[in-house]
Structures are given as structure tokens and as C-alpha cells.
Amino acid sequence: MTAISAAGLTKRYGRVAAVEDVSFDITEGEIVGFLGPNGAGKTTTLRLLAGLIHPTQGTSQILGRPVPGSGLLEVGTMIEEPSFYPYLTGRANLKHASLLHGGVSENRIDEVLEFVRMEQASNKKVAAYSQGMRQRLGLARALLWRPRVLLLDEPTNGLDPVGIAEIRENLRMIAREGVTILISSHILAEIEKVVERILAIDKGKLRFDGPLQQLLQRLDAQTLSYRLAATDHEALNRALRTLGYTPEPVDDRFVRVTVPTAEASRLLSQLIEHQVEILEARREADTLEGAYLRLVEEDGRPS
Amino acid sequence: MNATVNVIRAELFKALRKRRTYILAALQWVLLPVLVLIAGRVVQVNVSGSFVDEGELVDTIIQVIASPFGIARLSLMGPSYVSPTFYMIVIALFAALLIGEEKSQNMWKTALVAQPNRLAVLGGKFVVAMTLYAAFLLGAYLSSILFGAIGMVFLPTNFTGEWGALLGLYALQWLHGAAAFMFAFLMIFLARNIALGIVMVFFLPALLEGLYTVYRTAIGFQPLNRLNVIFQALRLRTTLEELPRYFFTYNQYAPARSPTFELVTALGGDAAGSDFGPFSNFLGAGITLSHATLVMAGYAVFFGALLTWLFLRRDVQ
CATH class of the missing domain: 3.40.50.300 (P-loop containing nucleotide triphosphate hydrolases)
Structure with a gap:
């Protein structure tokens, strides 16, 4: 019913x-x-x-x-x-x-x-x-x-x-x-x-x-967001930029970075290769203001 | 019908847990009789035996104002002569409690989901308003008997009086409350704001009636002048002159004000032979109780229909 x-x-x-x-x-x-x-x-x-x-x-x-x-x-x-x-x-x-x-x-x-x-x-x-x-x-x-x-x-x-x-x-x-x-x-x-x-x-x-x-x-087919903290904050920012990402400062400790889903699994190993000592890495809850809107903007019509 | 009964039970449950209900009752049931008893005692102590006390004059005055019947009569009349009238204060505050709080506390979204039958919600709230008003008036009547009996211990008073007729006036005053509640519900619901709604309830009828009185006093309808030529052409002159007979406030308080002349006469005045001019309506003269009740029934139907139409249609947040 x-x-x-x-x-x-x-x-x-x-x-x-x-x-x-x-x-x-x-x-x-x-x-x-x-x-x-x-x-x-x-x-x-x-x-x-x-x-x-x-x-x-x-x-x-x-x-x-x-x-x-x-x-x-x-x-x-x-x-x-x-x-x-x-x-x-x-x-x-x-x-x-x-x-x-x-x-x-x-x-x-x-x-x-x-x-x-x-x-x-x-x-x-x-x-x-x-x-x-x-x-x-x-x-x-x-x-x-x-x-x-x-x-x-x-x-x-x-x-x-x-x-x-x-x-x-x-x-x-x-x-x-x-x-x-x-x-x-x-x-x-x-x-x-x-x-x-x-x-x-x-x-x-x-x-x-x-x-x-x-x-x-x-949603996953597109991008994922991570919050990262490292022993050297500046080194982390430099490495992310070198890898082609845009780090967004969250606070003194964390930066947020959005990566294509396909590249997500390689992110940490790439940072380690750049001599960045990662203290913490968290996948962020995808908010609809972010991920869903991206989906809608790219899709533009109802499924 | 069940839905209406549910609303009545819920709203009574709420109203009886609101301090305001008891404060209003205490003001009417206790404060007024106590003040009257104090006044009676003051008159007795200070005037009795003095040069003005010829024969049984003071005892008569005390009987008129501070006997059980006198207190009951003043309890009916008194609230209709303050401004805004105590009746309207009570009606506005009960209306605010029953229909204004849903807006101010953001409760419509809860109330109308718990009971989606809007007609039952409105009907139930109106029944509760009238029930509270009945308790308020009946309490005033009964407390007058109680306080009057207490007064008999130290004042030269007794139970004499037209108790049945007075109870009839109380009942009629209660009945006239139906139109006043419809008006108060409408204003408070319309204003979406309790304070503004109450101000409208207190002053809108008085403002409209006051503007009429100013016009009538300053310009009048009799002479053919530029302002009145339209009314004259539309043959509205007589209607406009008769308008005060249909004013909301004059008719609403007609039962409470009807003992005024009886009281004045009992106190030695010559009310019957006096011409009070524009104050006649204010003092309850010039309109019969049956006329007043019919007019108030008309107001109740008009405000009730408008309120129901709005209440069923309006979106609530």
C-alpha cells in the first residue's frame, strides 16, 4: 500500500x-x-x-x-x-x-x-x-x-x-x-x-x-574530501600543491583537500613520497551543500 | 464531534495550568468584593452618625453597595466601566492563551498535526473560551455571596435583592461574550502577534466608535454642509444618526450596564428624569437588552464566519 x-x-x-x-x-x-x-x-x-x-x-x-x-x-x-x-x-x-x-x-x-x-x-x-x-x-x-x-x-x-x-x-x-x-x-x-x-x-x-x-x-564516482594533519603543516601544503591539489585551511592543524575518487587511494602514499609525515587523515562526511550540489550542477536534470 | 471533545479536553488542560487564568479569576472574585467591603466599612465608620446621616441613609447606602446583592451587582457592572473594560481584558487574554500562543510558541505545526480537523480545533477552542468566561462570571456571582456574607458580620447588610434577575443579567453578559471572543480570536489570529492582536481587541472598536463620536459632535449630520451632502444624497442621514445603537461596545456591555440607573436611583439620584445626552448609550440607556442581544448575535455570526473562513484557509508555519 x-x-x-x-x-x-x-x-x-x-x-x-x-x-x-x-x-x-x-x-x-x-x-x-x-x-x-x-x-x-x-x-x-x-x-x-x-x-x-x-x-x-x-x-x-x-x-x-x-x-x-x-x-x-x-x-x-x-x-x-x-x-x-x-x-x-x-x-x-x-x-x-x-x-x-x-x-x-x-x-x-x-x-x-x-x-x-x-x-x-x-x-x-x-x-x-x-x-x-x-x-x-x-x-x-x-x-x-x-x-x-x-x-x-x-x-x-x-x-x-x-x-x-x-x-x-x-x-x-x-x-x-x-x-x-x-x-x-x-x-x-x-x-x-x-x-x-x-x-x-x-x-x-x-x-x-x-x-x-x-x-x-x-557521488563517489566524482570526488572525495579529506581532512589532513601533518607534523609539518607547511610541508603538507607544499606537497599537496605540487601534486596539483588545492589545500583549503580548516584551522591551524588541518587542511581540507578534495581529490578525484580514482586518485583517492594514492593520496597518502604520494604524500609520504614527498616526505610528509601524516598525523591524521579523515574522510569528510559529504554534505549536500558540497557533493550533492556538484552532482546536481553537473547533472542538471532529474534522474 | 469526538475531535471537538478532544480539543476541549486538551485546551482546558492547558488553560488550567496557566497562571494567568488564576490571576484574572482572583482579581474579579476576590479583589473587587474586598475593595467594596473596605469602602462599605469606610463609609460606615466615617459617615455613620455624622450630620449627613439622616435616619437610615448610611445603612441604605451600605446595603446598596456592600450587601451580598450589592457586591454581586457591582461585580457585574464594575468591569464594564473601566477602560479598556475588564471584560475585554479577560476576553483578550483568554483568546491570546487559546489562539495566540500557537503562533507565539510556534505550536500550530504540532497542534494541527495532533488534530488535523481545523474546524474541530477552532470550535473546541471557542467552547473552552466560553467555558472559562462562564466560570469567571459565575465565580464573581458566587464570590459576591460569600464576601457579602462575610461583610454581614461587621456591616448592617442583608441578603435582600433580585437575585434571579441579576443572575439573568450575568448569563446575558456571558452570552454577549460569544461575539467578543469571535472578534478577539479573529484579531489575534489575523495579527499573527499576540501584543498587536490584544491592542487591536482593546482599541479598534473604541477607535472606530470614537471617530464617529468626534464627527457627530464636531460636524453633526443635521446641517447640509459639504461633508454631509453625500450622506444626505445617499439617504444615509437617519442611518448614521441611528448608528450608535449598533456599536459593538454599547451593545456588548448592555447587560452589565443595565442596572446603572437602578443603582443611581437606589443611591438617591434622579436617573429616570435625567437626559445624559451622548452618554446615554455609554450608561446603558437607549437600547433594550433584546436589541443588544440581537446586535451581538449579528456580530458573532459575522466575526465567526470570517474567522472560520480564514482559519480553514491559512497556511501555518
């Missing part, structure tokens, strides 16, 4: 098209990454699917029912930074949402709080929560009524690496229960371990719809 369906979805603000003619179908149980740089139209699309804004053209459906409509009662969302009533406790915020939706027991509130490891802090007022706690509480609220569809917009925004790993693990557990998840991010590395399929959007238009592996191959 199709869980989420968009057909020619368009949203214009005056003459500016935030989303233009976006169409896709997501089958029930699929976990789909929604990728695109900031301002690409991800959040607008999610808002359209959640019935918060009305399309200028096109339609969408959730579980076969038109949006807006009763299908939305089966949807949990976390769109942008989760917001709460600051004068209520975390638990009271969940209680309010559960009353609003209906059919949610007190036990379920305990369950979701336990799931996101927020039982201890749940009786504190939300005004005192950290960004990470708010993010986790937002996920708990999205799960309150056991939604069959989850729309998550940058759920790891502002989280530290531990928090990101926790959210990622939570999503894997939710996915195992058969929940359909559409998760947006502008950082490929954040979601590549969770999703199976990618929808990529840029300037409001859908540029890519296919398996994650296909996108990764296309």
Missing part, C-alpha cells in the same frame, strides 16, 4: 516557487531520506504533506486518503525545531498532544518517554530543557499515537554526536515496527545509515529518486 503520495505538488509564494511539480510515492514500511541543501524545499514539502500549508497546485495523500483529511491522524511529525509550551513540563506537553489527538493512554506517554530516555526529566518545565532534550521530546511526541507514517525534518539538528547516534538508533527501532519514515536532512552522512531510498530536491524540484546506493555511487 502507498503510505505517502505526492502528485505534482507545487507551492508558490508570489512568483517564487518553493516546491515545483514534486511527485513521488512511498510504500508502507519504507524509510526514505529526503535530501537537499538548506532552502531546497524539503520543509515546505513536509508541511504540505502534513496539511499545514495548502498547495498551489497538485495533491498529496497519506495512506490513500487526501491531505488534508483523516489520514493525517496516522501521521507523526517533527518539523524543524520541535516547539512546546514552555510553562508546561515535558510530560504535560505530551499529555496535551495526546488529549488533542485522542485515544492515547497514560501508559503510552510513559512508553515514549522511556523510549527516548526522558523519564527522569519529564517532570521539569520544558523551558529548562537543552536542545538535545527538546529534540528527544519532539520525537517522543511524534510517536505518541503510534503513527503509521513519520515525517521528520532534520531531527538531528543541533545535536552532539552522541545525540545523533541516539536518534539514529531510535529511528532504526521505529522502522523495525513497520512505520513508514520520510526523514529530511542536508547531511548525507547523518541518514545514510538509516535510509534505503533517497529523494533529493534542489530549488524546489525533485532531482533524484532512487536507492541510496545509486546516489552514493554517483
